[in-house]
Amino acid sequence: MAHIDYYFSTLSPFAYLAGSGLEEIAARHGAGVTYKPLDIMALFARTGGTSPAERHPSRNAYRAQELPRQAKKRGLPLTLKPAHWPTNPAPSSYAIIAAQNAGGGDVGALVQSVLRACWAEEHDIAEDAVVRDCLQQAGFDPALADTGLLSGAETYAANLEEAVNAGVFGAPFYVVDSGQSFWGQDRLEDLDLHLAGKL
Template identity: 35%
Template sequence: MAQRIDYYFTPVSPWAFLGSERFHSVAVKAGAEIAYKPVNFGTIFPASGGLPLAKRAPQRQAYRQVELRRWADHLGIPLQLNPTHFPLADELAALTLIAADEAGADLAVLTTAFGRALWVEDRNIADRETLGEILEKNGVSRSLIERAESDEIRARRDSYTEQALAAGVFGAPSYVLNGEIYWGQDRLDFLESALG
């Protein structure tokens, strides 16, 4: 039976984007299944002692920029350190991914595409038209956005958020394997080892 990784993330996280291709490669190599769970960090941060970026101390904000640049250079990804549309609300993008997962779309492709749109192409993934274009470019109907805004999909995101809190998740991305959290794309080596 394939191992399952619960993937708790937000589509607007630069760290989730930086780790996306490597994470999916690790999962494929191990034959692991991924349960995609875009969650609401607006709920998780206050419950776990975290702060949204704008409320963090200047030193932490400055160091985040340094680390983003280091990792982007290390991975050869042309990251926009200060994209025009960030910070932005992640709700519609997250709900769209949940609806796409329900419809059987390739979430490995879509999660990476959403991150690339924001962090490389400097696009607004809170915008319906932008999301529709990304979906269509990746073979998914833009009509999915209507489903994304349904009560059922919103309830699913709420459920994922509750699951994240129960699992002890406090930051994005978090990969949970056999009840153990691997927080951050810089922990992918440990996740790969755990997968065997």
Template identity: 40%
Template sequence: MRRTVDYYFATMSPWAYLGHERFVRLASAAGAEVRVRPMDLGKIFPLSGGLPLGKRAPQRQAYRLVELRRWSEWLKLPLNLHPKHFPVSGDASCRLISVVAERDGTEAALRLTGAVLAAVWAQERDIADTATLAALLRESGLDAARLAQSQAEEGQALADAHTQAAIDAGVFGAPAYVIDGEVYWGQDRLDFVERRLRA
């Protein structure tokens, strides 16, 4: 039976960056259908008890950096612990990926997602900047018209729908993978995701 994974993430999440390519590979290998759903954690945290990074206790902030370094080294993925453009608004990139998913399909949306995440964490680029998003579209081989479409009502409606779907599914952090109503939170749960998809 072909399984479906609802893939929820925030476009500025380092954990989504660390897990993205692995998730894409394992989902493809399992023949799973992926529904790409970028979400607004700013709307989810108040409902789930989550806190923005700057409001977390100092020891939690410090340990986050330790874990990011560990995972980056383990996965051999470049990652700037203190990127130039972070914190950064993910709203525009969320709308853009949502429109690409709707109009160009899953593969295109996953490709753009990987480019957006790498832009923040490996390339020191500002994903809140319109010119950066236009360049990422071009580099991903996608239609430049998607940017204007993402800035119209369509883009916001799709992004809002993804965030509401995340709330309805009980998602509280990024990345999250929902399979048959069950939430797997965090890129460190990808082994469990793979087992479920292959079951």
């Protein structure tokens, strides 16, 4: 059975635009998924990327066109300039890590709920109440938002190191145990074809 390490940031609009695509592909091919939230700004610094605030105006102008196009293409609501972005991604990331360790709910749904809260619902995903609500929506104990903070922080940092070592430089990034990597929500079709043995 194939396995996918999914590296992403809870601040990434492109991770939001992936929707449930990864989960649908994994289910179709019987693939396992490990969710690895990470500090995207630290990843950029380590791998030659730049934050949106530091990018050339032309790049940001293109991003402002591309995000709404991709959202429309995927039928997802999108707020191009969310009220609470950027914000601290650590609380939501720690909660995802704790939920994955605890089990009992749907981690993919949790990730999508957090991203939707930021990019479509104008919520601050650094707030405990928002994180608890996302946990509950995905079938997890909301108290996970308050537990495992130390281990969450350790895993969050470890995810960054693993990402750099695996050749990850952006989000969303999918690394298959076959050795193939796929960057961006617009490469989900290629991931699907690869798992089907066609690519």
